Amino acid sequence: MSRLDDELRIALRREEPSPDFVSRVMSALPAPRDEKQPWWQQLVDMLRMPRARFVAAGAAAALVIAIGALQYSRLQAPALEAEAPQQAARTQAPSTDSQAKESAAQDRLAASGAGEKKESPRLDKPSRVSGPRKLRAATPAAELASSREPKAAAPKAPSTKGAAKSAGEIAKDKLMMALRIASETLNETQKLIQGED
């Protein structure tokens, strides 16, 4: 190995930085994250911030309102389902009434028309002709009126009343039955205890 190599090794030997170098490096490092802190603790720390409290309160209120609205809509749904046939009945009943009125009006018209026709034929034709005509004219309207009556009564059949029994009432019956069973069981248990004593 040449002397130049030796001299180069001496000239380029390692040198140490200033004594506080390590401390300066460590102080320049970013602060370590506290990973040991559990998630709930971090949440508590976050909620300690004043603004976060309001945000949390608002979020909780919104959640409660949303749940309440959902429950309300669920409770209202069976009632609405029960009311639907009743509403249908109500909408049909006025129409049948109007149809009955129409049929009555037609009867009157028919009667008046037959009467008028009666007059003319009186001049030209014998009255026998108007009789059957009158009868014929009156019969379809009468038939219509009579046929419509049962139809008008149809919406008022007892099946709508049965459908009106809401799911809430069914649930109530079930609850009552469950309470009854529970009370009977309790009574039996009490008797057993008293018997042992």
Place this chain on the structure above:
Amino acid sequence: MTREINDRAEETLARSVSGDQMAFAAIVREHQGMVFSLAYHFLRDRSLAEELAQEVFLLLHQNLSAIKSPAHLTFWLRKVTSHRCIDQTRRLKAKPQVSLDDVPEPVAVNAPSDPMLSQALRRVIDTLPEKARLVVILRYMEDLEPTEIAEILDMPINTVKSHLRRSLATLREKLTRCIGELYV
């Protein structure tokens, strides 16, 4: 003994990766000489060299999870320090590159291992081109083989050898002119 040292180094590295600040401080203490010296011999400015060394260790802290072993750690530090030195020189444009023929001859000295000789050598090395300077520093400060230098500097091995050959030839020529044949 070597195995024990290696095991201790592995353990320290593992603890620093997991976030142990004391372990990282131990790593800094162990490698500060190498990183600082590499920067100092290249930049020839202590404060700049300390600043650069600090940047290297901060970068190490961010990339600890990528370090696989103590040997990899040493390689990583050398590589990052070398590249940062080149970047620093280009940024500052501190010393213009001088042709080896224009380098003034050192003052004549009589005794070997003279501090003046070391100083003269450093002055000559200081004026070498960036890559050639790093090659010489890594070769004689860290005692690395050309293959290792080629890996650190991302350079073909023949280029490393060429830089080394030419730089030594120039240094020898300058010193011979100054000191005489006894020295070289």
